[in-house]
Amino acid sequence: MQQGRRSQDRVPWHQEVALRVIREHVHREGPLLPILHALQDEFGYIDTAAEPLIAEILNITRAEVHGVITFYHDFRREPAGRHVLKLCRAEACQSAGGDPLAARAEARLGVRMGGTAADGSVTLEPVYCLGLCATAPSAMLDSRVIGRLDEGRLDALLAEAQE
Amino acid sequence: MTLRLFIPVDAGALAVGAEEVADAIRAAAARHNVALDIVRTGSLGLYWLEPLVEVGTPVGRVAYGPVAPGDAESLLRAILADGAHPLRQGLSEEIPWLKRQTRLTFARCGVVDPRSLEDYCAHGGGKGLERALALGAEATVEEVVGSGLRGRGGAGFPTGIKWRTVAQTSAQQKYIVCNADEGDSGTFADRMIMEGDPLVLIEGMAIAAIAVGATKGYVYIRSEYPHAAATMEAAIAAARRGGLLGNRIAGSAFNFDMEVRVGAGAYVCGEETSLLDSLEGKRGLVRAKPPLPAHKGLFGRPTVINNVLSFASVPIIMDRGAAFYRDFGMGKSRGTMPIQLAGNIKHGGLFETAFGITLGELVDDVGGGTRSGRPVRAVQVGGPLGAYFPRALFDTPFDYEAFAAREGLIGHGGVVVFDDTVDMAKQARFAMEFCAIESCGKCTPCRVGSTRGMEVIDRIVGGENRAANLTLLEDLCHTLKFGSLCALGGFTPYPVMSALTHFPEDFGAPPRLQAAE
Numbered sequence: 001m002q003q004g005r006r007s008q009d010r011v012p013w014h015q016e017v018a019l020r021v022i023r024e025h026v027h028r029e030g031p032l033l034p035i036l037h038a039l040q041d042e043f044g045y046i047d048t049a050a051e052p053l054i055a056e057i058l059n060i061t062r063a064e065v066h067g068v069i070t071f072y073h074d075f076r077r078e079p080a081g082r083h084v085l086k087l088c089r090a091e092a093c094q095s096a097g098g099d100p101l102a103a104r105a106e107a108r109l110g111v112r113m114g115g116t117a118a119d120g121s122v123t124l125e126p127v128y129c130l131g132l133c134a135t136a137p138s139a140m141l142d143s144r145v146i147g148r149l150d151e152g153r154l155d156a157l158l159a160e161a162q163e
Numbered sequence: 164m165t166l167r168l169f170i171p172v173d174a175g176a177l178a179v180g181a182e183e184v185a186d187a188i189r190a191a192a193a194r195h196n197v198a199l200d201i202v203r204t205g206s207l208g209l210y211w212l213e214p215l216v217e218v219g220t221p222v223g224r225v226a227y228g229p230v231a232p233g234d235a236e237s238l239l240r241a242i243l244a245d246g247a248h249p250l251r252q253g254l255s256e257e258i259p260w261l262k263r264q265t266r267l268t269f270a271r272c273g274v275v276d277p278r279s280l281e282d283y284c285a286h287g288g289g290k291g292l293e294r295a296l297a298l299g300a301e302a303t304v305e306e307v308v309g310s311g312l313r314g315r316g317g318a319g320f321p322t323g324i325k326w327r328t329v330a331q332t333s334a335q336q337k338y339i340v341c342n343a344d345e346g347d348s349g350t351f352a353d354r355m356i357m358e359g360d361p362l363v364l365i366e367g368m369a370i371a372a373i374a375v376g377a378t379k380g381y382v383y384i385r386s387e388y389p390h391a392a393a394t395m396e397a398a399i400a401a402a403r404r405g406g407l408l409g410n411r412i413a414g415s416a417f418n419f420d421m422e423v424r425v426g427a428g429a430y431v432c433g434e435e436t437s438l439l440d441s442l443e444g445k446r447g448l449v450r451a452k453p454p455l456p457a458h459k460g461l462f463g464r465p466t467v468i469n470n471v472l473s474f475a476s477v478p479i480i481m482d483r484g485a486a487f488y489r490d491f492g493m494g495k496s497r498g499t500m501p502i503q504l505a506g507n508i509k510h511g512g513l514f515e516t517a518f519g520i521t522l523g524e525l526v527d528d529v530g531g532g533t534r535s536g537r538p539v540r541a542v543q544v545g546g547p548l549g550a551y552f553p554r555a556l557f558d559t560p561f562d563y564e565a566f567a568a569r570e571g572l573i574g575h576g577g578v579v580v581f582d583d584t585v586d587m588a589k590q591a592r593f594a595m596e597f598c599a600i601e602s603c604g605k606c607t608p609c610r611v612g613s614t615r616g617m618e619v620i621d622r623i624v625g626g627e628n629r630a631a632n633l634t635l636l637e638d639l640c641h642t643l644k645f646g647s648l649c650a651l652g653g654f655t656p657y658p659v660m661s662a663l664t665h666f667p668e669d670f671g672a673p674p675r676l677q678a679a680e
Contacts, residue, residue, distance in 0.1 A: 029379075029462070030424075032444030037386075037425060047575035064445075071603075072427035074386050090348030091543055094593070095581045097507035097533070126598065128389035128430060128547075130387050132178050133579070134504065134511030140260040143389055147178030 008078075010044040017042060018050050022057055032058065032068055036075055045076035070123035080123040081116040083161040086140040087112075087149075089126040101137055101154050102126070108158055122161040165198040166242065167219035171273065173206035173358045175391040180232065181193060181214040187235035188216070195239060205359015206271030207492055208513025211534075217243050217255055241458070260510060265491060267499050269352075269474045269515045272359035278397040280405040284477040291478030292407070295370045296415045298481075303374040306331050309485030311497030316342055316433075316470030317545065317650070319496075319563045322477075325467060327420040328457035329375040332465040339371045339380035340461055340468040341418075342394075344398030344426050346385060347546025349505040353471035357384065357391035360475070360575065361398035365421070367474030369412055370481055372465050380421030382471075383438050388430055389665065390597040395423050405549040419640055424476070425633040430547075430601035434649045437603060448603045449649040470575070472501060478671045482536065494519035496562045504530045506543075506579035516561075523557030526580055537582035541590075543665065545574025548599050548654035550661035551581075572654070572663060587666035591619045594658035598643075598651060605668075609652025610644045615639060616659065623670050633672070636663070 011017060025034045031081055035054060039046050055062040069075045087102050088110055089095075090122050107126065109117045116123040132138040135147030141157050171177075180502065185201060192199045206213060210229035216238065222229045227238055234250060237328045241248035252258055266272075275282040283289065295303045309322030329337060356364055368380045384392045399421060402408040410418045422583040424442055426432050432441045436450035439461050460466020476498065479490045488498045496518035499511035502525060505513045526532070533539055541551045550571035552559065559565055566573045581590075595616035602609045616639055623632045628652055640656035649652040661668055 009228045030444040032426060033424065033441065037427070040224065050237060058444075067446050068444065072429050074426075074428035083196050083388075088611070089346075090592070090597075091322055091547060092506040092577075094590075095579055095585065097532060126427045127428075129348045129350075130174075130178075130602070131354040131391075131507060132175050132353055133349045133577070134181050134508070134513075135175055136506060138178060140387075145174050145178040147175065147388070 011048040013043055022054055026057055044079045083121050083122045083142055085122050085161055086127040087126045088130050088138040090129045092136040096136035098137035101149055167200045167202050169202045169204050169217040171206045172203040175210055176213040180214050183232045184214045184230050185230035191239045192236040202276055205272045207275050210230055210512040211510050224255045226255040247252050255448050264515050265499050265517055266515050267479050268501055277359055277361050277394050279399055280401045288362055292366050292370055293482035294481045295373055306485045310480040310488040312476055315472035322473050325457055326374050329465045329467050334465050336464050337375055337377035338461040338464055338466040339368050339377045340466055341382040341474055342468055343382050343457050343471050344437055345382040346433045347575050347577050349579035350503050350575045352503055354391050354499040355386050356471055356475050357479050358394045361395050363478055364471055365402050366389055367477040370477050371418050373417050378418050381424050381443055382423050382428055385426045392423055392425055407494040430510045431651055448605050450647055457665045493562050494564055502576045507533045507535055507582050508580040509534050517562050518562050522559045533582045535582050538578055540583040540585055541577045541581045545572040546577050548650055548657055549574050550657040553665040587662040587669040588624050591659045591662040592617055594655055598655040606652050607646045608646035612639055612643050
C-alpha cells in the first residue's frame with residue numbers, strides 16, 4: 001500500500017532488494033504501476049537505476065518505463081523529507097480559505113510548493129483533492145488526514161513535522 | 164451491560180478527530196468500569212456533525228456530535244444517565260437533514276461495519292445478486308436498462324446500454340472495471356461508499372460480471388484515498404471468505420474475482436480510456452473512441468467500465484426492480500443522485516435525493532448557506548470542469564439536461580459553495596492552470612491551450628487590450644471544447660466561460676445586468 005511505510009523504515013537503494021520487489025509483482029496483469037508503487041514504498045523514491053531492471057524483467061524499453069514514472073505526479077525521483085505535508089489546493093479548499101494557509105506554510109518552511117525544508121524535515125506538496133471537501137480546508141501529513149485546517153492547526157502540524 | 168457505540172472510520176471523520184474521540188471514550192469508559200462495544204462504521208455524511216458518535220438504544224441509534232475528545236467524560240455520563248447533553252442530536256434517523264433524503268445507494272453507509280459480510284447481509288445486502296442469478300444474464304441487463312440508470316461518474320451514459328454492448332460481444336476474457344479515481348474537487352461519494360459500504364460495490368460489480376459474462380474485475384482507486392483502498396481490500400477478502408467472490412459465486416455457476424489497483428496522482432486517469440491505459444501499466448493517455456471500451460477495453464478485451472456509484476446503485480435496482488428505481492427523478496434523469504455539498508458551506512455532506520431538487524434548495528435550504536456567514540456568490544457544480552453558477556440560476560433543477568441547457572453539468576454531483584470574497588477571474592485562471600497541470604498531453608488544445616489561457620486571463624485582468632483578449636479567450640475556449648478528445652480539455656471552458664459570463668465585473672468588464680439572466 002502506498003504511503004504505508006514510515007520514512008524511518010525505508011531502506012537505501014539496493015539492487016537486490018529492488019529485484020525482489022519487482023519480481024513479487026511481475027506475475028500480475030499490468031504489473032508496472034504496482035511495481036513502481038512497491039519500489040517507492042520500499043525506498044521512498046524510484047531510483048534511476050531501477051529503470052533498466054524493470055525494463056528487462058517486463059521486456060519493455062527503458063524509455064517506456066521512464067515515460068510512465070515521469071507521467072504520474074506520485075512517483076519521486078529522489079527521496080522526500082522525513083515527512084511529507086500535502087495541502088489541498090483544489091476548489092473546495094480554496095473556497096474555505098486554503099490559499100492563505102498554503103502561503104503561510106511556504107513562508108514558515110521557507111520553501112515553495114514541491115520543495116523540502118533546508119533541514120530535510122518536511123517536503124511540502126500540493127494535492128488536488130483528498131475527498132474531504134465538506135470539512136475543508138484539508139491536509140495530509142504522511143498518511144494522516146486533517147480537516148478543518150486553520151492557522152493554529154497548520155502551525156501545530158508544521159511543528160510536529162519539524163521536530 | 165455493554166454499551167454499544169458507533170463511531171466512523173471514514174477518512175472525513177478521522178480528519179476531524181474521530182480516532183481521538185474513540186480513544187477518549189474508551190478511556191472514560193475504563194474509568195467508569197463500563198463495558199464498551201465500539202462498532203466502526205462509515206460516515207452518515209453529516210460532516211458538520213463529525214465526529215459523530217451514536218449510541219445503540221432499544222428505540223434506535225441516538226446521535227451526538229460534533230464530539231471533541233474533551234467531551235468524552237460528559238458524553239459518557241449523559242449516555243449512562245440517558246440525560247441531556249448539548250451535543251445530543253436525538254435519534255439519527257429523525258435528524259431532519261437525513262430524514263428528508265432518499266437513501267437508496269447510501270442506505271447502509273454509516274450504518275454497517277464496512278468490513279463485515281454478516282452485517283451487510285443483515286441489512287439487506289446480497290439480495291440484488293440473488294435476484295440477478297435467478298433472472299439470468301439477459302434479463303439482468305434489461306433490468307438495468309429499464310431502471311434508467313445513467314453513469315454517475317459524470318458523462319451520464321445509460322449504464323444498461325453499456326452492459327448490453329459488452330454482453331453482445333464474444334470474447335474469451337471480458338473485464339469489469341470500476342472507476343474509483345474520484346478526482347473532482349467537491350466530491351467524496353465514491354470514497355464514502357468504499358469506506359462505508361464497500362460490499363455494495365462488490366455486489367454491483369459481481370452482478371455486472373454475471374450480466375456480461377466477465378470473470379475478472381478491477382477497482383482503480385486514486386492514491387489520495389488510502390483509507391478507501393484499505394477498506395476495499397478488507398471487504399474483498401471478506402467477500403471471498405463468504406463466497407461472494409471467487410469460483411461459483413453465491414453457489415452459482417459463475418466465477419468472478421476482483422482486485423484493487425491504486426492510481427498514482429493523475430487526475431486525467433478518471434477519464435475511462437486513460438484509466439484503462441493506466442491499469443495496463445502505461446502513461447495515462449486518453450484513447451480516441453471508437454473503439455469503445457465495451458468492444459476494446461482493458462488489454463483490448465470487452466470491458467464494462469463504470470463509476471463506483473453506478474455499480475453501487477445496481478444491487479437495489481436488482482433487488483427492488485427497475486420500476487422502483489425509475490419512479491424517482493425527473494425527465495431523463497431517473498433514480499436518485501448522491502449530491503455532495505462542499506466548500507464554504509454550513510451543513511456540508513452527502514445528500515442523496517431524487518433528481519429534480521433545485522440548486523437553490525440544495526445550497527440555501529439543505530446546506531444552510533456559507534460557513535463563513537457571508538452571502539453565497541457562486542457555486543461550482545460538477546467538479547473542476549463544471550460551470551460556476553450565480554444566484555440568478557439557483558432555480559436550475561438537478562438534472563443532466565437542465566444543467567446542460569444552462570451551459571453547465573452535474574458531473575459527479577459535487578457542489579462547491581463560494582462566498583462573496585471569491586475572485587472569479589482567479590477561479591477562471593485556476594481552471595486553466597489545473598488543466599495545464601493535469602493534461603495528459605495528447606491533444607494540443609489542452610496541452611498548450613491551457614497555458615496560453617492562463618496568460619490571456621492574466622492580460623485581461625491586467626487591463627492589457629482587454630476587448631481583444633476577451634475575444635481571444637472565447638476563441639481559445641472554443642478550440643479547447645471542440646479540439647480535445649476528452650472532458651479535461653473539452654470541459655475546462657465551462658468554468659472559464661461561466662465565470663466570464665456571469666461575473667464579468669471580476670474581469671474588469673461592466674457588470675452583467677440582472678435582467679439579462
